[in-house]
Amino acid sequence: MKVLVPVKRVIDYNVKVRVKADNTGVDLANVKMSMNPFDEIAVEEAIRLKEAGKASEIIVVSVGVKQSQETLRTGLAMGADRAILIEAAETVDTDVEPLAVAKLLAKVVEEEQPGLVLLGKQAIDNDCNATGQMLAAVLGWPQATFASKLEITDDGAQVIREVDGGLQTIKIKTPAIVTVDLRLNEPRYASLPNIMKAKKKPMEMKTPADYGVDVSPRLEVVKVVEPASRQAGIKVGSVAELVDKLKNEAGVI
């Protein structure tokens, strides 16, 4: 079974985000970019499936700017076998929408025929939490989102999902879409020898035109602004003072 893992290049989760003065977006020039943390978990899971003899080949695919090659190389260094870059944006400020990404991924799925597509549950830049579900809809495939445990069975997969109130176990037929949550695994770091080896692994370059997919956005960005900021309050000297303030000043207890 082939496993396809879509990986997105996003602002590193440690970077302090700044809104641009002209309110058109956030400042992405010269900031550290990394693989979306959830996608690292997805790549890790694919590698573990391969190590367990459940997966035969791992293909990482990214949609975005040319520099997403770096993100794909990270996936290859972790252990993926080959990569596909779909260059769909010219500047880092263009975020290809989940619907367009899902349509492109559906075309890749048609070509590659994977048994499983493992995505992150959410990209930490647009916070959409949508691409996996949309891809499942476009393909008419089952979906298991927010996975914290994945087990491949004879006729499909059993997945434990993080849901409101606790955990839910479902069975899905394969081929299927699984989106991964934080507790699924702890992704490995790529070793130096593997980083070197990754440079020789194949990377295919594609464009949306190759797949006949229209990626023009459906949402027009009107403006992007800073959230209302919160002022730091006061330090209290004791628990008794804290409780007094909560009762008599804030009136919340």
Added chain:
Amino acid sequence: MAVLLLAEHDGSAVSESSLKALTAVAPLGAETHVLVAGGGSKAAADHAATLQGVSKVLHLDDEAFSVRLAEPYAALIAAQAANYEHIVAAATASGKNIMARVAGLLDVMILSDVTAIESADTFERPIYAGNAIMTVKSKDAKKVVTVRTATFSAAEAGGAAVVEAITAPGDDASLSEFVSEDKAQTDRPQLTSAKVVVSGGRALGSSENFAIIDRVAEKLNAAVGASRAAVDSGYAPNDYQVGQTGKVVAPDLYIAIGISGAIQHLAGMKDSKVIVAINKDEEAPIFQVADYGLVADLFEAAPELEKELEKVAG
């Protein structure tokens, strides 16, 4: 055209988060229909019919919809879509799972985690863990929306809508199958609707120690939350996680104990009315958003807080 709201319910009543989502769609000023599905859900449908602003309830009494699997739900909603311009649900785990699939089926871009509806086609939503607020205008004919409900109040009674029975489209249920559910048992209020939330972080050190948080919460009739680090370490169940990739809360009072205040955590609680932080490191970033900060060892401060609260209550 009308609005369709997908309701979550427990069989007898519409959930708090769906009631808040109903309030959120009010600015659309459109006729609003509520979809209630599931076996033995008549009472929940009747409840929906009494809500202010609801003009029709679409009711599907069908066991297959009792567990909220995305495939049959999305197919059901897509089959109803022709009559609606807006299709809305609360941005719960279930709402996110189902509605993005609906958008995919309808070939429209999802509007996730919407915090304000400005007009029929213009919406506000946080991005980058709430470090930026984006206003977008949708060019799609239909808008599929999940609402971040934290800051909305629950819709109240005051309607008398008709309940109309509907049928499910073809059987899509074979794609996935429910096996079991392991719900964290708690008699505490729900995290997303509680007036007070007490959260614990990595500093608690063990699930036994995490009981300190429960005890403080009990004194305040509060819900219990946690940071990702506390959940990852197994001190607290997964659905306690507050933050960018967990739950978003905005209670009257949020007490963060032994939590550093990473941006991913702040994303889930910084709209709380009053924030209290107890942390032994006076440089901890959580103090930058706290109205009241106490620099102290939690293992001394939390038990003392429990006692002081008891005095106030007594």
